[in-house]
Amino acid sequence: MPLPTLLAFAAAFFVFAASPGPDNVTIVARTLAQGPTAGFAYGAGTVAGILIFLVLAAFGLSLLASEMGLLMSVLRYGGAAYLVYMGVKLWTAAPVPADATLTRRQGLGAGFLTGIALNLGNPKMPLFYVALLPNVVHAELTGRTVAELALVIILVEIVVVGGHVLAAHRARRALSDPRTIRRVNRVAGATLIGGAAVVAAR
Numbered sequence: 759m760p761l762p763t764l765l766a767f768a769a770a771f772f773v774f775a776a777s778p779g780p781d782n783v784t785i786v787a788r789t790l791a792q793g794p795t796a797g798f799a800y801g802a803g804t805v806a807g808i809l810i811f812l813v814l815a816a817f818g819l820s821l822l823a824s825e826m827g828l829l830m831s832v833l834r835y836g837g838a839a840y841l842v843y844m845g846v847k848l849w850t851a852a853p854v855p856a857d858a859t860l861t862r863r864q865g866l867g868a869g870f871l872t873g874i875a876l877n878l879g880n881p882k883m884p885l886f887y888v889a890l891l892p893n894v895v896h897a898e899l900t901g902r903t904v905a906e907l908a909l910v911i912i913l914v915e916i917v918v919v920g921g922h923v924l925a926a927h928r929a930r931r932a933l934s935d936p937r938t939i940r941r942v943n944r945v946a947g948a949t950l951i952g953g954a955a956v957v958a959a960r
Contacts, residue, residue, distance in 0.1 A: 759906050768910045775918045780876065782922050787949045788869060789926035791848050797926060799866040801919030803873020808915070809908055810878060816904045836875055848947030 776782070781804050789797030844865075 759903050764906060764910055767907065768914055771911060772914050772918070775914055781873070782918070783949055783952075784873075785919060785922045786926040787848075787947075788844075789923050790930050791844075791851070791943060791947075792865070793930070794923045794927045796866060796869055797923040798919065799869040800873045801915065801923065803870040803875075804877050805873075805912060805915045805919070806870070807874045807877025808911055810874070812904060812908055812911065816901075835879075842951050845947040845949070845951035848943045851943050851947075 781800075785797045785801050785804075788800050
């Protein structure tokens with residue numbers, strides 16, 4: 759694929775990926791609560807879900823995926839329920855200083871799977887590909903084209919996810935007062951629950 763076309767796709771996808779939404783809010787909230795590894799785990803799940811839709815698009819199945827209402831709803835509500843669960847846990851968590859919680863690596867697999875589920879249940883994903891890919895490739899996708907687009911998506915997401923995790927981690931390292939930590943936990947918990955509500959309502 760010509761470099762200008764790839765750059766145009768990268769620019770469009772960056773705007774899509776960096777725009778405010780439940781995924782970016784959840785990455786920040788998980789980083790604040792559990793450290794950067796938890797934020798990256800959820801971010802990796804979102805990237806995996808995005809790449810799954812790219813593969814579906816390559817086989818001409820994006821429209822089919824957008825019509826699989828029941829499965830998409832199950833994935834979306836399941837992911838939303840997990841976000842509510844994590845939000846409640848954060849709201850009720852003891853105010854442990856950030857340095858002490860950096861070693862906690864619990865729930866990384868669950869965070870990764872939640873990222874996948876919420877993206878597979880995101881109705882914007884198939885619509886994004888259906889709207890954009892025909893204008894980018896102008897022909898049937900080949901294996902090489904899919905690989906090139908996947909590489910662009912991964913590179914863009916490294917920047918987007920990494921930026922959100924870095925910003926949240928810097929804020930997290932400044933926390934030492936238990937009262938402040940409790941407030942941050944409750945804000946992060948409320949944010950996760952709010953994100954779940956947005957996901958379920960879409």
